[in-house]
Structures are given as structure tokens and as C-alpha cells.
Amino acid sequence: MSEYSYPRKDAEFLINEVIGLDELCQTAGLDEVNGELASAILEEANRFGTELIAPLNVAGDEQGAVVGENGVQETPGFAEAYQQYVENGWGALGFPEDFGGQGMPKLISTAVSEIWQSCNLSFSLCPLLTHGAIEALLLHGSDELKNTYLPKMVSGEWSGTMNLTESQAGSDLAAITTRAIPDGDHYLLSGQKIFITWGDHQMADNVIHLVLARLPDAPAGSRGISLFLVPKFLLDEQGNPGKRNDVHCVSVEHKLGIHASPTCVMAFGDHGGAIGYLVGEPNRGLMAMFTMMNDARQSVGLQGLSVSTRSYQQALQYAKERLQGTRPDGSRHPIIDYPDVRRMLMTMKSMTEAMRGLAYVASAEIDRARYESDPAVQARRNARVDLYTPIVKGWLTEMSQEITSLGIQVYGGMGFVEETGIAQFYRDARITTIYEGTTGIQGQDLVGRKFLSNGGEVLDDYLAEIQQTADQLSQSDQLAGLGDALGQAVDGCREVSQWLLAHAAEDRNVAGAASVNFMMMLGFVSGAWVLGRSAVKAEQLLTAGQGEQEFLRAKLVTARFYSEHLLPRAHMCQSAILAGSDSMMALNEDQF
Numbered sequence: 001m002s003e004y005s006y007p008r009k010d011a012e013f014l015i016n017e018v019i020g021l022d023e024l025c026q027t028a029g030l031d032e033v034n035g036e037l038a039s040a041i042l043e044e045a046n047r048f049g050t051e052l053i054a055p056l057n058v059a060g061d062e063q064g065a066v067v068g069e070n071g072v073q074e075t076p077g078f079a080e081a082y083q084q085y086v087e088n089g090w091g092a093l094g095f096p097e098d099f100g101g102q103g104m105p106k107l108i109s110t111a112v113s114e115i116w117q118s119c120n121l122s123f124s125l126c127p128l129l130t131h132g133a134i135e136a137l138l139l140h141g142s143d144e145l146k147n148t149y150l151p152k153m154v155s156g157e158w159s160g161t162m163n164l165t166e167s168q169a170g171s172d173l174a175a176i177t178t179r180a181i182p183d184g185d186h187y188l189l190s191g192q193k194i195f196i197t198w199g200d201h202q203m204a205d206n207v208i209h210l211v212l213a214r215l216p217d218a219p220a221g222s223r224g225i226s227l228f229l230v231p232k233f234l235l236d237e238q239g240n241p242g243k244r245n246d247v248h249c250v251s252v253e254h255k256l257g258i259h260a261s262p263t264c265v266m267a268f269g270d271h272g273g274a275i276g277y278l279v280g281e282p283n284r285g286l287m288a289m290f291t292m293m294n295d296a297r298q299s300v301g302l303q304g305l306s307v308s309t310r311s312y313q314q315a316l317q318y319a320k321e322r323l324q325g326t327r328p329d330g331s332r333h334p335i336i337d338y339p340d341v342r343r344m345l346m347t348m349k350s351m352t353e354a355m356r357g358l359a360y361v362a363s364a365e366i367d368r369a370r371y372e373s374d375p376a377v378q379a380r381r382n383a384r385v386d387l388y389t390p391i392v393k394g395w396l397t398e399m400s401q402e403i404t405s406l407g408i409q410v411y412g413g414m415g416f417v418e419e420t421g422i423a424q425f426y427r428d429a430r431i432t433t434i435y436e437g438t439t440g441i442q443g444q445d446l447v448g449r450k451f452l453s454n455g456g457e458v459l460d461d462y463l464a465e466i467q468q469t470a471d472q473l474s475q476s477d478q479l480a481g482l483g484d485a486l487g488q489a490v491d492g493c494r495e496v497s498q499w500l501l502a503h504a505a506e507d508r509n510v511a512g513a514a515s516v517n518f519m520m521m522l523g524f525v526s527g528a529w530v531l532g533r534s535a536v537k538a539e540q541l542l543t544a545g546q547g548e549q550e551f552l553r554a555k556l557v558t559a560r561f562y563s564e565h566l567l568p569r570a571h572m573c574q575s576a577i578l579a580g581s582d583s584m585m586a587l588n589e590d591q592f
């Protein structure tokens, strides 16, 4: 089993040269943040992750969380690692200083999250859900709730959860039935939630649940759902965890992967009602929860990248060591010499670099939107963030299925054997296309809310920016082929966009039938765009004789491989979209 190491060269090239951290921080007024500080943080996070969190990954796979007398007991060793994570201030990295955060840009906290997720996906889920809960409270919580709960959540001393799903309400959250009855200055909640990640554990002093529930007079459907904060332990007069609240984990699921991340059935109000506090306005809970989901969705997209990177690193090492085949001189050679093994490794390498590029570009856009002072520009940036979210979540996680599967394929038979460890990444990656909204839901979100609802304007703006990169590439003799390919893919997106705008209204199945292919198409084009930007920068540095030459040359080759071997998939998506919904919907149920 190979050691994980954060791909710092690729990441720092992206952060500093392609995205431009220094310029971003100056515009945002984050004067003390720069590339040097980012590099130091990433180095330390890599050290902490590889020394303390990564060694627990296999242990967590083999001995997952279980329910005991005092609730859920996590894998041995996790609590100690989490304690150090909190003490070292990692939880607070990206949050406002008002609540004890360190005020780092999202771009840096995203890069650091990649490290935790690659080291140990199950472990990283606990801070991930806490982050989402903090974001929702920051935007929608009252001052009292913020002051009471945020400092301990930001530090990580208390963790957070997201309680949406019920057995009859999965993708369709309008079907939620958990009740909340007013009772003085609080509410009493009763109902059952399923699949709640890190719903209970012993690692933190308190668990702060954000719960969707209905008020007694709430209208039916999604407009009658409110959001509540329900602590595991109620706070005493001094604000410390005191009496146990009426919320308990009933059981944890046995599942395909992420065994160390407890997936809990949570019972609220079995003994009279769980005390909860309203977050935001009554009946507007789903909207507030969407804040949390958008944050969590980009983080889950990042999980797709993180597990893929881990699988790639391990497969690469195996491909260099595994001898299979004989050279003309009689010596045996490693499998990395075979073109088909190269196909797999180059697919893994170029895809992970493209995925990282998109995830980091999307994070930087969140920073730009957050610190923008001009309302019109800010609205445009927020619209771009909204456009990126389903692509980052949907495309990165779908691609992680292929990449972690290729990791097993590179290993041959030993990939199918658990002791090599490569299979764990495949199993762990499988959940990423399901939770935080399935791929189908991401596709719908993209085509409906992010595209049709604004008449394609936001996408047009994005495509124009991608076209600029295509034009830049075309000006270079060496990169002109990449520019042509990217330009053709942009034309394809424009054709699809116009076709969808013209046909979606006349046939209600058109948007749904096209949705996932549309999301994947924009993913492949976005990947080519960020690798194209990287290629332009790499060529500039090479010409100037700056930077690490071998790395920069490899970057050019990687971008070319992606353009030749992966970008054509955008055209496959295009053909499928333009075929419409007829054959998809023609059979009646009995004909299946």
C-alpha cells in the first residue's frame, strides 16, 4: 500500500499561477494572505494528514462505527486524531474571525480539505458536515444562535450534522413529516431521520443537528418546511453542554464504503420532544438548508477528486513496480511500459488535474463573490458559483467512479483483493454520486435552476470566457490544436444550449432527458478549459525559462492528452442530448 502525498506542485501551480492567489487576496482585502503562507499551510496540512489521519483509513474500513450503550462509538484512534485536529485549529481555517475563525480564503480551505479527504474520507466527513452547518447558521441564524453555537462549532469542539432525509423523503424533501411544535421560547421536535452522517459519536463534546421539520400550521409541500437547531446536549447557564436532549441514534447502517463514517437513524422526540430552535424564518427552511447543501455539494465534488487522486497515486506506484512482460534483451519490464496501461494512467492523471482545476476555480469564485463590493458584479459572480455547483458535484463524482475503477484495473487481479487497499477507494467513492443530491438531481438543478430559468444567460457568459481561453491557445503554434478542440466544444455547448431553450418548453421530458448529459458535457468542457489555462501559463513560464521545466512540460502533455482523449466525450454527450427524449420515454412500464 502506498503512502499518500498531496500533489503540491500541481496544486500550487494552479493556485498561484493559473488562478492567481495573490491578486485574489489583494482584491479581497486579505493583505496578509499570499502564496508563501498558502504553501506553508498546505505543507503542514499534508504533514498532519499523512501522519495522523491517513494511517486510520484502513482501520476505519475494517472496523467501522458501532452503536453502544452511550450512543455511537467511532473507530478506535479517530477521537484522538480529531482532538489534535481541533487543537491545531484546522476546523477554523476558512471561517470569519468574529467567531474564532482564521479568515482564510475558500480557495485555501478547499485545498486543505482535499488533503483530509484523500487521507481518510470517513474522517473528513465529520468536519465537512460541521462546515455546512456553520455556513447555514452564519447566513440564516439569529445573533443569539450564532453567538451561542458558532464559536465552538468553528473550533470543531462541537460538530454539526444535516438532518434532511426521512424514509419517504429522499430526493423529494417536500415529503418530510418530522413535526415541530412551539413550546415557549423553543420548539419540540418529533420524528425519525435516516442516513444521518456522523449523527452521533464521542469525538466532540456536543453534536449540533440542523433539522428540517414542519410547524403545525405549515402549508403542504416544500413551502412548509422550517429549519431547526437541535443540540445533542442542551446548554447550561454557562453555555456548556448539560442535560441530554431527546434525540438519539437508533442504529447505524452497514454499507458498501466509508465504514468509519457513522450513517445514523436518528429518533427525535421519543420521550416527549427534542428541544430545538428555529433557524431563519418559519417555512423557509428548505431555502436556508440549500445554503448548507451548496457548500456541502461542492465539498462532495471535492471528495470525488480526493479519492481519485489517492487511487491514481497508488495505481501509479504499482504500475512502476509490477513486472509483466519481457524486453528483447530478456529482462522483465514493468506494466507502465504498455500503451494501454498508459491510457489508464494518463486518464487518471489528466482527469484528476482537470477536476482539481475546476474545484479550485469554483472555490476561488466563491471568494471573489464574497468580497466583491459592486452589487452587480457580485450578482454575476454568485450566478457563476451557482452554475459551477452542480457541475463540480455531478461531474467530479461521476468521474471518480471511472477513475477509482481504473485504479483497480491497473492492479489486475490484485485490485480485486482487499489487502492491496485500492478497492477501498472504489467502494468509498461510490457514495459520492448519491448523497447531497444524486447525479440526477444535480443534472436537474443545472438544466432547470441554473440554465433555463435565466434563459441561458449565465451559461453564455461562462462559454464566452472559455472561448477566450480557446483563442489564447490558438495563438500558440504548439497549443493551437487544443484551442481548436476547445473552440469546437464551446460551439457544441452553444448548439445544445439553443436547442434546449427552443425545445424544453414544448416537451416536458426534454430537460430531464438531457440533464445529466448536459452536466457531463459542461464538465468535460470545463476540464479542458482549466487544463487549457494551465497550458497557456506553462508555455509562458517555459518560454521565460522560469519554473520547474519537467513539471511544466508534463503539464503541456497532460493537457494535450485530455484534449485528444477525453474532451471528445463532450461531443458524445451533445449527440445524446440532441436525440431528445423520444426513445427514452417511448416504452410503457410493461415493455421493460
Ligand SMILES: Cc1cc2nc3c(=O)[nH]c(=O)nc-3n(C[C@H](O)[C@H](O)[C@H](O)COP(=O)(O)OP(=O)(O)OC[C@H]3O[C@@H](n4cnc5c(N)ncnc54)[C@H](O)[C@@H]3O)c2cc1C
Pocket (backbone or CB within 6 Å): 162, 163, 164, 165, 169, 170, 171, 172, 194, 195, 196, 197, 198, 255, 263, 431, 434, 435, 436, 437, 438, 439, 440, 441, 444
Ligand atoms: C452513506 C449516506 C450518507 C448520507 N448522509 C446524509 C446526511 O448526512 N443527511 C441527510 O439528510 N441525508 C443523508 N443521506 C441521504 C442522501 O442524501 C439520499 O440517499 C439521497 O438524497 C437520495 O435519496 P434516496 O436515497 O431517497 O433516493 P431516491 O430519492 O429514492 O432516488 C432513487 C433514484 O431515483 C432518482 N430520482 C429521484 N428523484 C428524481 C428526480 N426528481 N429527477 C430525476 N431522478 C430522480 C435518483 O437520482 C436515484 O437514482 C445519506 C445517504 C447515504 C447512503
